[in-house]
Amino acid sequence: MADQEVVKLGSRNESVLYLQKEGKHVSIGAWNQINRILKVRKYRDFRDFIPAEIEGHLRQAGFYEAALAGSLKLDKVLISAMVERWRPETHTFHMPFGECTITLQDVAVHLGLPIDGNPVIGVIWCDWSELVEDLLGVVPPASAIKGGGLKLVWLAAQFNFHNLAGADPIQITYAARAYILRLIEIGCCAYLIQVWAWLRIPGIDPDPPRLHRGLPLAARWRDPDPEKPIKWAKKQIEWWRTKLDDLSSNDLWKSYSDRVLNGLPERCRENMHLWRTVVSMVLYHVSEWHQPDRVMQQFGMFQHIPNAPSQLNEMHDISLKGNEKQDWVHNMRGFIQLWSERHQRLANQPETNTLVGPNDEYMIWYDKYSVRWLTRAAATRGQMAMRVHHVWYGLTPEGRPLYTDHDLQNQAARCLTLCHASDRISHPTASVPSFPMEFTHATTNDIPPTGKEEGEGLGRRRESQIPEDVIIQGGTLPPPHDSTHCTPLI
Structure with missing residues (x-):
């Protein structure tokens, strides 16, 4: 064969995993040794500094702990290797030992972001320049607006977070909104993938773990000096593929210890029961399923054969372009209803300390x-x-x-x-003679020693x-x- x-x-x-059959998944390129390295945004110019003037606004909006996590240089090769493992069909990483994923638990403990509340959804048909002026106090040129977002280069040029002393309250509010907008836009997903992988994959984090009591878990890798960032050995994507291919269940399927959870800010431990909610998360036209039922051993529970994935493939293809006048509250009403049931839709299995x-x-x-x-x-x-x-x-x-x-x-x-x-x-032994074999009698002295027990290997064919x-x-x-x-x- x-x-x-x-x-x-x-x-x-x-x-x-139907995308495999359709030839639409990036793992096909990895198998054929095609190296596809993602581009990630750089944002190292502001996250290690939180102006005292806007701290209250950040706390009120639920972004203070995320800002405390600090910044670090992103390893785009590691992130690319993780993306090769990501399956949109199940919203999980597929590893040799089973599925694993970033859950609402990881979002809470690493970044301290709030995980409960109403969906971010509504009407998006508006005058974008006018909206930016109302929220940020400055009128953007048409070249600074891309779709429903602002270009970060333009946004960074408008606000100096180191020069807010003496600013009036409305200017402080504008600066806080700009700071939060940059936190959202700079690619928190890539940041979270990296720190999540560093914590769970043995031997790849750049420094010995440093727990900062009272800070989110991601703060253990925050740069102590922005001019001297944490460094790590750069690896080629082939190295990462082999590393991930050799992982075992004891590497990634682990729950957070009580010692770690008890040392986190209170914000990181709010609504802990929602860490296991099986529900659709809604953001305007986007509906993404949160399916912790597929990774129960990340919560120290028995892993059953999961139900069929809930994610609809057509949901990945919806774009805001050309759909600005859509009534997304109406269009997404079914998913919004599911989110309203989030406190009841909890995955549960018997606790276990034994991996599959x-x-x-x-x-x-x-x-x-x-x-x-x-x-x-x-x-x-x-x-x-x-x-x-x-x-x-x-x-x-x-x-x-x-x-x-x-x-x-x-x-x-x-x-x-x-x-x-x-x-x-x-x-089949067609070459064996069909007539009986003839043997002459021999004593034990005539047989050379073989070191084997009598009868070993006989009758085994x-x-x-x-x-x-x-x-x-x-x-x-x-x-x-x-x-x-x-x-x-x-």
Whole structure:
């Protein structure tokens, strides 16, 4: 069997990750060693400084803790490698061991942003120049307006946050709004992806963890001196792909420890029950599903086979361009209703400190429906390890009733094919003579020593078959006895 027929990108069932079948996902480029590095916005000129004059406004708006998190230089290669793992179909990262994602919990503990309230939605048909003048006190030129947003270069030129002493209250309000607008526009998503990955992926954070009691979790990496930012070893995207391909469940599926949560500002711990709400989040024309039910072990709970993803593919294609006069409150009323039920739509499972193993029902499901590896080398190793594990388990007293000899033979044959040694697969013994073999009597002194026990290797030959997928009889396999135990983060 040819190598490309054994090791390929994609899942055995593409009903969940349908973008793979349509050839529309960035992981296809990663598999073919096409390097696509994202561009990220630079914003290192203001976040390490919070003017005392606007602190009250930031607190009132719920952005003070986010500003305290500080700034850092973004690693666009790491962020690009994480995006290759992001699946719009499920709103989760697909890793070798299962799904993981950034939840409302991570938004709260890392940035301290409020996670409860009314949807940001309404009528967007207006005179943008007039609106900017009303909110910021300055009329922008047409070149500074792009769609429904302002260009950051223009915005940065209008406000000097280091020169607010003596400003009147309305000028302070304008400056606070501009500061918040820049916090929103500068790419908090990229920032959050980076600090989330630094915390959860072992050995990649640039410095030993520094907990700042009373500050959001992301503040542990804030630059102590804007002129001397935190540095880290730059890696190529191929390195990151291999690193992510080699992750285990004990690396990312961890819950935050009580010690960490108790040291966070009160704002970070508000509405903690909403961390597990399964609901659609609405922003004008955008509806994005929050599905913690797919990553329950991030909350220290048992991971079940999740329901079908709720995200509608057509929602990703809606744009404000040409839709300025749409009544989004009416158009999104169904999603708004779901958000209004957020306090009741909570995912819940039994608590556990044991991570899923390769024989668990979830992993058998995940292996069928997911894209676990993005490099050929890792896919080969992963598939071989999985099949060797089937053979090993099938020879144990517990697993023997679940496998036939044919099943185990198929798995062994697939392993040989994966390592390009399919010629070692035995075939029916047509070359064995059909007449009885004749032996002469020999004493033990005539037989040279072999170092083997008597009878070892005798009667072991079995008829080989063409490699096929394993057929597991009797339902799903029981959990392995050597379960991996989860250690809380930090």
